[in-house]
Amino acid sequence: MTTATAAPLLEIRGVSKVFGSVIALQDISTTVGAAAVTCVLGDNGAGKSTLIKIFAGVHRHDGGDFLLEGEQVSFSSPREALDAGIATVYQDLAVVKLMPVWRNFFLGSEMRKGRGPIARLDTDAMRKIAKAELLAMGIDLRDIDQPIGTLSGGERQCVAIARAVYFGAKVLILDEPTAALGVKQAGVVLKYVIQARERGLGVIFITHNPHHAYPVGDRFMLLKRGRSLGDFAKSEITREELTGLMAGGAELEALSHELQQGGGAAAEAAQQIEAEAHDLAIPSGVAAGTPPKA
Amino acid sequence: MTTTLSPPTPEADERVARVGLLRRLVLRPEIGSLIGAVILFVLFAVSSTQFYSLAGISNWLDPASLFGIMAVAVAMLMIGGHFDLSAGVLTGTAGLATAVMTTQWGLNIWAALLVSLVLCLGIGFVNGYLVTRTGLPSFIITLATFLMLQGLNLAVTKLITGTVSVGGMAQVPFYDTVRPLFASRINVFGVDFKIQILWWVLVVAIGAWVLAKTRFGNWTFAVGGDPVASRNIGVPAARTTITLFMAVGACAWLVGTLKLMEQTSVQTNQGFGEELIYIVAAVIGGCLLTGGYGSVIGAAIGALIFGMTSQGIVYAGLDSDWFKFFLGAMLLLAVLANQYVRRYAERSGK
Numbered sequence: 001m002t003t004a005t006a007a008p009l010l011e012i013r014g015v016s017k018v019f020g021s022v023i024a025l026q027d028i029s030t031t032v033g034a035a036a037v038t039c040v041l042g043d044n045g046a047g048k049s050t051l052i053k054i055f056a057g058v059h060r061h062d063g064g065d066f067l068l069e070g071e072q073v074s075f076s077s078p079r080e081a082l083d084a085g086i087a088t089v090y091q092d093l094a095v096v097k098l099m100p101v102w103r104n105f106f107l108g109s110e111m112r113k114g115r116g117p118i119a120r121l122d123t124d125a126m127r128k129i130a131k132a133e134l135l136a137m138g139i140d141l142r143d144i145d146q147p148i149g150t151l152s153g154g155e156r157q158c159v160a161i162a163r164a165v166y167f168g169a170k171v172l173i174l175d176e177p178t179a180a181l182g183v184k185q186a187g188v189v190l191k192y193v194i195q196a197r198e199r200g201l202g203v204i205f206i207t208h209n210p211h212h213a214y215p216v217g218d219r220f221m222l223l224k225r226g227r228s229l230g231d232f233a234k235s236e237i238t239r240e241e242l243t244g245l246m247a248g249g250a251e252l253e254a255l256s257h258e259l260q261q262g263g264g265a266a267a268e269a270a271q272q273i274e275a276e277a278h279d280l281a282i283p284s285g286v287a288a289g290t291p292p293k294a
Numbered sequence: 295m296t297t298t299l300s301p302p303t304p305e306a307d308e309r310v311a312r313v314g315l316l317r318r319l320v321l322r323p324e325i326g327s328l329i330g331a332v333i334l335f336v337l338f339a340v341s342s343t344q345f346y347s348l349a350g351i352s353n354w355l356d357p358a359s360l361f362g363i364m365a366v367a368v369a370m371l372m373i374g375g376h377f378d379l380s381a382g383v384l385t386g387t388a389g390l391a392t393a394v395m396t397t398q399w400g401l402n403i404w405a406a407l408l409v410s411l412v413l414c415l416g417i418g419f420v421n422g423y424l425v426t427r428t429g430l431p432s433f434i435i436t437l438a439t440f441l442m443l444q445g446l447n448l449a450v451t452k453l454i455t456g457t458v459s460v461g462g463m464a465q466v467p468f469y470d471t472v473r474p475l476f477a478s479r480i481n482v483f484g485v486d487f488k489i490q491i492l493w494w495v496l497v498v499a500i501g502a503w504v505l506a507k508t509r510f511g512n513w514t515f516a517v518g519g520d521p522v523a524s525r526n527i528g529v530p531a532a533r534t535t536i537t538l539f540m541a542v543g544a545c546a547w548l549v550g551t552l553k554l555m556e557q558t559s560v561q562t563n564q565g566f567g568e569e570l571i572y573i574v575a576a577v578i579g580g581c582l583l584t585g586g587y588g589s590v591i592g593a594a595i596g597a598l599i600f601g602m603t604s605q606g607i608v609y610a611g612l613d614s615d616w617f618k619f620f621l622g623a624m625l626l627l628a629v630l631a632n633q634y635v636r637r638y639a640e641r642s643g644k
Binding site: 056058078079082088090094095096097098099103106107108109110112119120121123 | 503507508509511512515516519520522523524525526527528529530586587
């Protein structure tokens with residue numbers, strides 16, 4: 001699946017963002033195609049959150065171009081981004097824990113019946129639709145009225161994804177959806193990422209885990225300290241290279257030396273890390289974190 | 295939102311049946327206050343036959359209704375995640391403004407009522423705007439407005455009238471056109487009930503409907519439950535918060551007007567100290583101090599408990615000096631009961 005069509009669904013070119021004297025992002029470019037998953041990978045503090053906040057309308061970008069379906073855009077509020085078809089599922093999922101599942105599903109976009117002062121919530125319809133939409137995503141809820149806080153992390157994630165899909169998002173941004181989940185739950189969420197792609201959405205999948213990103217991604221953009229380490233189509237990069245770029249092979253080696261000096265169990269771990277770093281076989285310049293020449 | 299006694303219908307999920315009626319009932323925020331109110335009613339009724347006579351009921355509905363109107367607005371604000379400490383003295387500001395404009399400046403009484411309504415809404419707006427704009431705790435912001443209003447009520451009134459009260463509303467032209475709406479009596483089997491009770495019922499009904507059935511109510515729960523999440527999902531959080539503060543202003547105007555028209559005079563210290571009782575009523579009614587959960591019907595029952603206790607102590611032949619002690623004890627009981635209920639709900643929720 002290639003994303004190199006005439007006008008990708010969403011594209012950024014040389015985007016940057018500055019907070020006071022802190023350069024949070026510099027010269028970031030990538031594209032998101034329809035029915036494609038673009039993974040944004042990076043460690044803590046790499047600038048992933050800042051980037052999605054630009055997409056989501058929380059921040060404005062300071063430089064570069066932000067194109068939605070070929071048109072220049074700049075959102076001043078999350079609402080604007082949402083209206084333009086960019087839905088964001090945050091790490092905190094933007095759910096209100098004490099509220100029932102169906103109320104969360106429709107929060108901010110409630111269905112109403114009646115007009116003027118007697119316009120009221122169409123609670124029956126909302127319950128029915130929420131239940132059906134969640135079922136379509138493969139979540140069979142015991143009770144649509146239960147507070148969303150009683151669902152598991154994976155289920156909550158899926159409610160948030162189902163909500164975005166139902167409200168006609170064209171671009172779905174997932175902020176580390178698998179970060180706080182166990183292996184099985186993470187697998188379930190990845191399944192929904194693929195489902196969203198099959199429904200024709202462009203998905204931006206933010207993660208620090210290349211093992212989660214590689215199976216579902218069509219395109220990979222790596223961030224490090226606010227700069228891009230590269231933007232690759234799936235055909236241009238292997239899982240091992242991706243893991244190597246993410247982990248930073250040289251850093252792994254340094255860590256291995258450090259642990260070796262500790263002796264005992266630490267030394268054992270150090271050997272494993274070293275072996276892994278060798279297996280990755282990545283160009284040391286990139287792995288050490290020096291940004292590639294522009 | 296309703297609890298039905300009927301067995302689950304065939305198409306209902308079979309796993310839902312495990313959630314018993316008891317748990318459903320217990321999960322309602324107002325259930326604790328309802329049980330408390332029933333127990334109190336029985337206790338007072340046993341100790342005095344006067345308590346449940348029509349005259350007695352009229353007597354304790356009287357304070358309950360005024361506190362109840364405010365408790366509804368304050369409960370909604372608390373569900374929305376905020377406090378308003380200025381709500382009590384704002385009832386005084388409303389009454390004083392109307393009284394000064396009519397008796398001192400000769401303004402038409404209806405026009406004066408309208409101006410003081412706008413004033414109360416405006417103060418509510420300022421509270422809400424400052425809270426949303428600065429992100430400071432509403433406790434601090436409204437503590438400031440509470441003190442400023444308290445000072446203004448006294449200073450401005452003394453400046454204009456030279457005394458600490460404004461009277462003579464009965465002599466104001468067209469007072470008799472306003473009176474039926476705010477200070478009339480309804481005769482039920484030979485006993486007079488004040489019209490403010492009907493206002494209370496109306497405010498409770500509107501509040502309950504808005505919370506359960508409207509988009510604004512949904513936003514209120516959301517903003518109180520998780521302000522950041524609701525903003526991210528597209529809820530106009532600031533607008534919701536400001537509107538809730540303005541609703542408190544509107545209710546304060548209503549209560550101030552009801553008192554003014556009933557007593558035909560107003561003291562500069564009116565409403566001082568009552569702001570805490572509104573919060574007590576809301577908390578007894580099941581509102582969480584942290585927001586996102588609660589009920590206006592519960593708050594109304596909380597106000598009812600307040601009214602019953604204040605009069606019931608007298609009927610029971612106890613010294614009314616004990617009243618505040620009982621109120622405090624009930625608040626403690628209510629908070630403990632609510633906490634226990636919530637844990638029970640969470641435990642069996644999985």
